[in-house]
Amino acid sequence: MISAQAWADAEILWDFQKMNHELRPCSVAIGLGSHDLGVAGVTADLYHRGMAPLIVFTGATSRTTRDRMPRGEAEHYRDRALELGVPASAILVEPRARNTGENIQFSRDLLERRAIPVASVLLVSKPYEERRAYATARKLWPDVDVVSASTPMPFEEYTTSIGDARLVIDMLVGAQQRVALYSERGFTIKQHIPRDVEDAFSRLCRAGFSNRLASDQPQAS
Structure with missing residues (x-):
């Protein structure tokens, strides 16, 4: 009990963990991998609402996800977004990150390698990870505007x-x-x-x- x-x-x-940011269109949405497949659903919904023209799903596996997401969190997130009608052309997958710092850094590296300009990031996470994800992004990617989002529950x-x-x-x-x-x-x-x-x-x-x-x-x- x-x-x-x-x-x-x-x-x-x-x-406290919820940042309560006002949602607005951003250059890219980054869905942070976790055990919660709802993150992929929220990211897909934000894409359909015109909040970002491109999605990056980032994440390998952890002790919480290795059984339920054996191909990696980012891959399972991608599958869910495709089920929800997001076109494959609008999704990039970053499959190596194993913590929030790597989620941010590896996503940034991926976008830079593809020469995709980024002025703002819609950072999608579990509700109780909004604050730390935001703080990590502001530390590692200080020249972009960061907007936090999560499941509105x-x-x-x-x-x-x-x-x-x-x-x-x-x-x-x-x-x-x-x-x-x-x-x-x-x-x-x-x-x-x-x-x-x-x-x-x-x-x-x-x-x-x-x-x-x-x-x-x-x-x-």
């Missing part, structure tokens, strides 16, 4: 769609830790973390939602 306090604390982190509805509330809260706690940790390590820009968010994070850690916390060893974002 997940306590009422844990649900409330998770919602505090959820609200309330927290409880999102956990129901994933089918594993504990996994989502574990991921939320891990994402929150990395907002502070990775800025200290120079992987992302620094962001202010309100006290109520820090307190909610601490309570969730004490409650045992720690499976996705980063180790003490330095690692890329």
Whole structure:
């Protein structure tokens, strides 16, 4: 069972992680690979709405996705977007990235190799990864305008769609830790973390939602 306090604390982190950017057309949409195939669906919807003329799906596999997406996150995202009517000509696949920093850097490299000019990026991620993805992109690609986007769902509805509330809260706690940790390590820009968010994070850690916390060893974002 997940306590009422844990649900409330998770919602505090959820609200903080959302950047609440106003969507606007960008040069390219970059869908960040993960276990959540909904990212591909959101990216496809944004393409159909005219928010970007080109999509890059980026991601290899992780311990969470190696079984459900054996050909790689980016490839499975591409398949989903094709199912949703995005033309193959509008999709590029970056299949090597294994963390957010590589998602950004390898996508940037791919676009540069193809001489595709990029003034702005529509960065599509899981809802609880918006803030760290944004901070990573601003650090590694400072000359482009970054607009964050994700599945437009309330927290409880999102956990129901994933089918594993504990996994989502574990991921939320891990994402929150990395907002502070990775800025200290120079992987992302620094962001202010309100006290109520820090307190909610601490309570969730004490409650045992720690499976996705980063180790003490330095690692890329």
